[in-house]
Amino acid sequence: MHEIPLPPAARPLGATGLSISPLAWGMWRLVDEGCDAEDTVRLIHAALDAGITLLDTADIYGFDGKGGFGAAEELLGAALQRDSALKGRFVLATKGGIRPPLPYDQSPFYLVQAIDASLRRLGVERIDLWQIHRPDLLAHPQEVARALDSAVAAGKIAALGVSNFTPAQIAALTHFLDTPLVSTQPEISPLRIDCIENGELDQAMQLGLVPLAWSPLAGGRIVAPDDARALAVAAALDTVATPAGVSRAAAAYAWLMAHPAGIVPIVGSQRPERIAEAARALSVRWTRQDWYAVLVAARGAPLP
Numbered sequence: 001m002h003e004i005p006l007p008p009a010a011r012p013l014g015a016t017g018l019s020i021s022p023l024a025w026g027m028w029r030l031v032d033e034g035c036d037a038e039d040t041v042r043l044i045h046a047a048l049d050a051g052i053t054l055l056d057t058a059d060i061y062g063f064d065g066k067g068g069f070g071a072a073e074e075l076l077g078a079a080l081q082r083d084s085a086l087k088g089r090f091v092l093a094t095k096g097g098i099r100p101p102l103p104y105d106q107s108p109f110y111l112v113q114a115i116d117a118s119l120r121r122l123g124v125e126r127i128d129l130w131q132i133h134r135p136d137l138l139a140h141p142q143e144v145a146r147a148l149d150s151a152v153a154a155g156k157i158a159a160l161g162v163s164n165f166t167p168a169q170i171a172a173l174t175h176f177l178d179t180p181l182v183s184t185q186p187e188i189s190p191l192r193i194d195c196i197e198n199g200e201l202d203q204a205m206q207l208g209l210v211p212l213a214w215s216p217l218a219g220g221r222i223v224a225p226d227d228a229r230a231l232a233v234a235a236a237l238d239t240v241a242t243p244a245g246v247s248r249a250a251a252a253y254a255w256l257m258a259h260p261a262g263i264v265p266i267v268g269s270q271r272p273e274r275i276a277e278a279a280r281a282l283s284v285r286w287t288r289q290d291w292y293a294v295l296v297a298a299r300g301a302p303l304p
Contacts, residue, residue: 003285007257010053011264013091013210014182016159018128020091022257023278024054024212026266031062031071033270040079044086046272050279056185056212056266058095058133059118069100073121081123093129093212094118095163095185097136106136108147115151131161131185135169145176152179161185161212167203174207181209188213188263190233190252191221193298201261213256216265222252232297240290246280254284255294 007022025047030040047055055076062071073094080086096114099105118127130151132144151157161183162170174181184204186195188211195201195211204211217223218230225231234248241251256263267278296302 003287004258004291006285007262007282009051011210011262013129013159014180014208016182018091018159020054020210020264021052022262022264022282023050023052023253024056024093024264024266025052025275026214026268027055027057027072027076028061029268029270030057030075031065031067035075035270037075037078037082040075041083041086043270043272043275044079044083044090046275047267048086048089050276051282052267052275052279053090054093054129054212054264055090056093056095058098059114059121060095060098060100060133063100070117070121073118077121077123087124091128092122092124093131093161093183094122094127095131095133097132098134104134104136106132106139106144106147108143111144111147112151115156119156126155127157129159129161129183130157131163131183132165134164135162135166141169141172142176145173145178149178159183161209163212163214167199170203170207170209181207183210183212185212185214185266187215188256188265189216189218189222190237190255190294190298191218191230193295196259196295201259201263205261211261211263213263213265215268216256217249217252217268223249229297229300232300233294236290236294236297239293240284240286244284246284247277249274250277250281251284253278253281255286255291257281258286258291 010019057072063069097106159182163185225234237251241248253265
């Protein structure tokens with residue numbers, strides 16, 4: 001039976017000259033796990049050893065813990081200072097635009113502040129990929145675009161992306177930007193298939209955006225299913241995972257990567273062995289029949 005092609009070893013981020021791996025590693029739980037700079041260096045090496053070259057963080061990660069706002073970026077900055085040889089070995093992505101106690105803030109004044117603060121915490125002169133974390137409904141996309149284009153022109157940012165934006169919000173921001181967006185970061189998993197069916201991935205392919213999937217294991221529900229629908233999806237994934245000799249998590253990553261939009265799952269584990277296991281997804285082959293079986297299980301209803 002015809003198999004869907006495996007993901008390429010690397011894919012470009014727009015026309016920036018940057019390229020990334022088919023998997024990313026995310027640091028949203030880094031501070032919560034009590035990691036220090038040495039632990040972070042070890043985890044970065046585990047990601048690099050697994051072939052992962054995109055590291056994704058955000059200024060708000062860790063804000064509700066002991067470290068406070070910016071804690072995850074500060075920890076990553078300390079790790080890069082501790083092991084300077086790491087610089088240049090990966091694409092560094094971060095996000096901003098959430099401003100506790102406000103929900104969201106993309107006013108031009110705050111965007112400048114947020115980007116400069118991230119640069120200081122990370123200890124870098126340029127952020128490879130800066131993403132708006134969640135859309136601010138009170139910010140006009142033209143003003144947002146001007147602020148972001150200015151940051152790119154000043155050499156503070158190499159590439160721009162968005163996270164949790166609707167297709168209409170992406171279209172509005174794109175209309176005003178001189179610098180093309182290169183990525184979008186929605187929630188995608190075998191249990192969260194909205195963007196597969198609502199046009200988000202179609203728009204990403206149209207515009208050449210790399211979809212970075214956050215929570216690709218549905219907050220752990222893929223590994224530990226908790227209802228009938230999750231159990232059905234798990235069974236469909238196991239149909240491929242078991243003969244391939246990989247974990248269900250790896251099969252879930254591979255299922256996402258089989259989509260033609262080139263979805264890049266963000267691995268959220270802070271354990272080196274699980275990061276290494278995630279890389280086994282790169283060798284998992286899917287047939288159309290098996291891929292659609294997972295989709296049907298996720299829908300809970302047959303396709304039309």
